[in-house]
Amino acid sequence: MDFLTWVRSPWGEDILGHVSWDLFWAALVGGLAFLVAHASYLVLSAHRKRQQHETDALEAAYPALPTRVTRHSLAARAFHWVMAAAMFVLLLTAFLPVVGVQFPWVTWHWMAGVVLTASILFHVVHATLALDFWSIWVGPRDLPELKAEILRELGHEVPGPKSGKYPLGNRLYHLAIVVVGLAVTATGLVMMVRVRTPFLTRNPYLLSDATWGVTYVLHGMAGVALVGLVMAHVYFAVRPEKWWITKSMLLGWITRRQYLEHHDPERWSV
């Protein structure tokens, strides 16, 4: 299996071209293997949530909680679904030609890329000004939660969950998406200089041949990584025990009971 393709510049130098499409197939197979492995594991492993008596005690301790707890504002949900639509268009336009479905994909691809970029910019501003910015990030404070999650997976009875607004899995996924998403967006924006758009004057000499090669490789690697990440995201979104989270991304709210079952009121106060 090849990882990278090399091309020859007019000066006779071997420079990076782009990623090998073998990596796309590897991401696809790897993603599917993970889904199968995870689904098989969950058949044997009971889903961990706060036990009933714990939740009952919390309900008694927090009597003033509303019956519906707002989890995602309309703006946050709009961002999520616009970004999701743009991401699907980007992945389909990028990889359908690889699997043999030929169509003029470039225009759709860069337009979806512009939508994705705009939605990310909106999200950064919105999260900074209107949301609890740090609630989605992971850091040293999450080590106890990580330890508890690992112990639970190993079969130990650990009280909790300890998560704030976002479960640890959500936060780790967000981190991965931030890294990969920024890589693919930044390189994609630079690559738009190479194609005809109404926004930019074409300039294929903006970067050196070698730097362009690195840009294309980074874009390709991030794109291939997104195949696996998006597969995992969709998989978790449709899993029955995660449906309450998906539903909250549609409706914006969760029930009081769900709030107490899955969240730590000390870390996410309503």
Add this chain to the structure above:
Amino acid sequence: MSVIRDVMSPFELFQPTSVAGAMELLDRYGRDAMVLAGGLDSMDWLKDRIKRPSAVVDLGAIAELKGIRPWQDGLEIGAMTTLTDVVRHETVRKRFTILLDAAESAASPQIRNQGTLGGNLSQDTRCWYYRAGWSCYRAGGNICYADTPEALNREHAIFDADRCVAVSPSDTAPALVALDASMVLQTRRGERVVAAEDYFVGPGTDITRMTVLEPGDLLTAIRIPGTWAGARFYLEKVRDRNVWDFALVSVASAMVERGGAIERIRLVVNGVAARPKRLVQSEQAAAGRPPNESTAAAAAELAILGAQPLRHNAYKVPLMRNLVKRAIRGVEDVSWTS
């Protein structure tokens, strides 16, 4: 590093005598095989050592790919029929003169004696950056050297460029699209018939190919229906010299008149995009109107809508406009505008 020319890389040469034999070879070698028709385009690639196939499948010995025979109300022309044979065929000369003109405008008599209709249709683009072996988009890289600020792109595309700005070099392609011909392909999944218009692909669809032919596919015949037989045809090829040259822009049209008005018309231009460009809007604008100056001017203005010239080929816009005008109203009382 010096570039070695005229000494080909080694390859295995196969000369099958049947389409089935050729298909078996193409299936066996896949992307490593090159199909040789007349050899006029292929030999350049081989001698320049730009393409280095491990197997070359020469179709010259396959009799079933040669010859012109009646087909329904029209003709079926074997893909390996030489351009000279096309030009000399009685029915072509009587009923499909646009194909006669197109085939006769290709290259030189010697080349037409060797070159085939299938090869003329399926040849690769003449973009010299690509043919020089540079790693451009079409060659699997990530740049179009012909679309850079300093590029020499006088012959390149003004329409439908999608990263690559190469154009179709085929002289017979626009005529066959105008005649509503269809291409008969042999593929691994059996026979496939494709409209001539859909036989050619642009870079937006597949940047590494000029036609729908995939590795392992073979163009076996071209079918021309009688739909446009005996119509009023027009073909004009503008080139830097009058023989042995590729078109800068060419136009092919087939027109049927009734009662002094255009009943139906097909207009195709080549040399302006990676595939022959059918001018559907112009056809619709011209239909039902007399083939005069005013109709021609209106259709020609529609034809050039959306043109995006490169640094050195803006001349193609007025050239194309005038060719379309001439195709509709004829060349008498000619007045060119720029």
